Amino acid sequence: MMNHHLMIHIANGVEGLNRGAWTALEDKILTAYIKAHGEGKWRSLPKRAGLKRCGKSCRLRWLNYLRPDIKRGNISGDEEELIVRLHNLLGNRWSLIAGRLPGRTDNEIKNYWNTTLWKKSRADSPSGSSKETSQHPSKSVVKKKDVESKTTSTAAAKPLVIRTKATRLSKILVPQNIPCDENYTAAAANPLELQSHQTQLAEQGGSTEEFPRTNADDCSNILKNFGCDDDDIDVKGDQYCNEFQSLDSIPLDEAMINDGCWTGGNGCELEDYGASLDLDSLAFLLDSEDWPSQENVIV
DNA sequence: AAAGACAGCAACCGCGTTGTT
């Protein structure tokens, strides 16, 4: 077998860029640079930092390994259960799942699923020997180059899976199942009260009740309560109000799943509830009995 | 002890979306 470092050396000669495993020195340089200048502008970062890496590689290394808030290894039972439930709901939308697990990366969760949980899900499944669950997602015999057979096999294996696609989540997003009545506006000041209020309403009307939406002012209040600053609200308030209203006709669960709007990427998002969003605050996910099953997901 | 099989995971790749010019 060819030595890994030799391969890197060869690649250096051909491309002028380092590939493969990161060295401690590279880690140090990248960490120091980001600490000094912040994240972003990945394309030009390697040049500015003096790294012989592509921007993509730097971003990945930082997000998946070097970030200071990363929690590594030892996925707890609670976390595992949460991953399973979120995967049942969201499919292979690893970044969304990771967004609900503080300190965990999408790559880590994806790997954990592919190496550990898929086996468990297969074992737990009554149709464990079926085509749907017996094939390892990444050890599949279907090769990348065989695009046609790949797509057909995927479709055959997971007929009801949520379609995954790269989606940049730069918008400020608010959970669509926010009830925008007067009681809600008061409750929204506290996410936990909000949840409680939603639960009450859901109990009254069922989990797929179409909550009344809101006007632009209410949207502004909602955004404020979710931590948005005034500038964001000025720019985005009407937009989100329109989005809320345009979604009125979509049943709650379906809208939530189709758009994946449980979370956003930047700005004020669920994560910005602050310190309250830890595993404890997610416990309700584990307790919930009315999660929609995969069978109910409309793609 | 050696060789092969397997598992875990870091890293890469291609593509879709969003932002900018």
Add this chain to the structure above:
DNA sequence: CAACAACGCGGTTGCTGTCTT
């Protein structure tokens, strides 16, 4: 409004360590 750049995502690869024979 089209073209391009930048970014982010999920899928996949392949290296390395461990286990089994």
